[in-house]
Amino acid sequence: MEDDNLSLSEIEQSDYDNDDVVLSGEDADVYSMASASDIDEDVISTLKAAAAKPVRQVTVPEWSKVEDKVRKKLHHVRKELKKCVKKGKAFETQKLVKKVRFARTKAEQSDGVPADVKLNREKELQKLQSDLDLIKQSNLDAVTHHALLSHISTLSPDTLPHTSQILNLLNQADQTSHKSLNGSARPPLSKTDLRVQTSKAVQDGLAESVAELHRVILGHKKPKPKKTQPAASSSTSAKRKNPPPQTPSDQYSDTEPTQKNASSTFITSLSGDISDISISDYDGSDIEGSVDYDISDDQSGGGRDGGKNGKKGKKEKNRMGQRARREKWEKMYGNRAKHVQESERQSLIERFNPTPSSSSSSSRKTQHSSKKQKTSDSTESLHPSWQAKKAQKASAVPFAGKKMVFGEGDEGAKGGSGGGGAGEKKEELHPSWEAKRKAKEALKASMSSAKPKKIVFGDD
Numbered sequence: 251m252e253d254d255n256l257s258l259s260e261i262e263q264s265d266y267d268n269d270d271v272v273l274s275g276e277d278a279d280v281y282s283m284a285s286a287s288d289i290d291e292d293v294i295s296t297l298k299a300a301a302a303k304p305v306r307q308v309t310v311p312e313w314s315k316v317e318d319k320v321r322k323k324l325h326h327v328r329k330e331l332k333k334c335v336k337k338g339k340a341f342e343t344q345k346l347v348k349k350v351r352f353a354r355t356k357a358e359q360s361d362g363v364p365a366d367v368k369l370n371r372e373k374e375l376q377k378l379q380s381d382l383d384l385i386k387q388s389n390l391d392a393v394t395h396h397a398l399l400s401h402i403s404t405l406s407p408d409t410l411p412h413t414s415q416i417l418n419l420l421n422q423a424d425q426t427s428h429k430s431l432n433g434s435a436r437p438p439l440s441k442t443d444l445r446v447q448t449s450k451a452v453q454d455g456l457a458e459s460v461a462e463l464h465r466v467i468l469g470h471k472k473p474k475p476k477k478t479q480p481a482a483s484s485s486t487s488a489k490r491k492n493p494p495p496q497t498p499s500d501q502y503s504d505t506e507p508t509q510k511n512a513s514s515t516f517i518t519s520l521s522g523d524i525s526d527i528s529i530s531d532y533d534g535s536d537i538e539g540s541v542d543y544d545i546s547d548d549q550s551g552g553g554r555d556g557g558k559n560g561k562k563g564k565k566e567k568n569r570m571g572q573r574a575r576r577e578k579w580e581k582m583y584g585n586r587a588k589h590v591q592e593s594e595r596q597s598l599i600e601r602f603n604p605t606p607s608s609s610s611s612s613s614r615k616t617q618h619s620s621k622k623q624k625t626s627d628s629t630e631s632l633h634p635s636w637q638a639k640k641a642q643k644a645s646a647v648p649f650a651g652k653k654m655v656f657g658e659g660d661e662g663a664k665g666g667s668g669g670g671g672a673g674e675k676k677e678e679l680h681p682s683w684e685a686k687r688k689a690k691e692a693l694k695a696s697m698s699s700a701k702p703k704k705i706v707f708g709d710d
Contacts, residue, residue, distance in 0.1 A: 327459040334455030385442040
């Protein structure tokens with residue numbers, strides 16, 4: 251009975267001493283910050299007061315002060331939302347066109363199709379075709395007005411103040427614009443128009459429109475996007491403005507490793523492989539560190555520190571050269587590498603089926619070497635009969651001398667040894683040149699035969 255008649259304070263003390271006690275709500279938050287024995291009533295009251303602190307209320311200006319601004323903004327909002335409706339209409343039209351094509355192909359398939367299935371397919375095709383005609387005839391202004399009106403009517407005053415006044419302005423503007431065009435009430439929307447209204451492009455435009463109206467009513471400005479500078483340029487400018495201080499010992503110790511870094515990076519950037527160069531004088535750790543330093547400084551986005559966030563930039567490896575890639579493939583695949591098989595196939599083709607291009611290329615290759623050889627070497631390699639024929643041709647050189655004739659009266663000298671050569675030259679002339687020569691000779695003969703005559707007039 252004594253255990254049943256424990257006081258409330260003893261029960262609470264026993265609960266606090268028990269480690270397995272489970273708390274919930276605000277007590278759990280308090281218990282997580284301090285143990286039960288250390289809790290003070292002042293601390294608990296302070297935490298409760300902070301939790302119950304009222305939220306700062308936003309003062310909404312009166313409608314008369316913002317009516318003109320909202321009316322102007324509504325005109326702009328409707329224009330922007332109409333663009334979104336046009337985009338949504340294009341998307342829905344594309345969907346319906348694809349559905350009509352698919353339904354038409356299914357309706358044309360009549361082999362082994364029951365009559366009732368074929369009838370249902372034709373009805374589906376007619377329905378899709380009618381929807382396509384409706385969406386082509388939809389009115390963008392009507393869809394824009396209905397979308398904006400229905401969306402704003404569902405908003406609470408906390409989301410958009412002065413909702414009823416904005417709806418009245420929308421109705422007035424729509425009635426004025428529609429009656430000025432048609433003079434009648436606007437017809438109800440079709441199901442295709444409602445489908446366009448629920449598209450993603452229109453919903454995004456509605457959200458942006460409500461945000462702009464909210465900013466106009468409360469007098470807030472549209473936040474400008476922050477200009478983000480490239481991490482590489484910022485790190486470079488920081489290095490230029492604040493260069494790291496160096497002691498004399500650091501300068502002397504850093505001179506030689508810097509040169510090794512530049513040379514190693516230059517080699518890898520050119521050929522992609524440093525296997526052809528002897529690097530026995532260098533330590534492997536120096537080469538690896540130099541390559542990492544140059545790549546992180548030159549190719550990574552943020553340098554060694556990785557930009558403003560302090561993250562390490564991603565290293566970009568230089569692409570291997572063609573020779574290095576082929577060596578790698580030969581180690582991996584051996585004779586099954588593609589470039590090895592291609593070279594063997596090309597050599598077999600040139601060997602058994604030589605082409606004029608291959609023969610000309612081979613002759614060009616051997617032309618330079620053949621020029622260096624002496625004539626005696628070429629004659630020694632020939633057959634004796636060919637050597638005799640070549641010597642005979644070299645000995646039989648025609649006489650090419652000419653007899654010099656002075657004066658025009660020595661006609662007999664023209665028939666000398668040089669006459670035969672001149673006759674051969676005359677025979678070799680082109681017919682046109684021959685005709686020209688004959689014309690000159692005839693003109694010369696006529697001029698030489700003409701004699702001057704003295705004309706005497708009688709004495710008067």
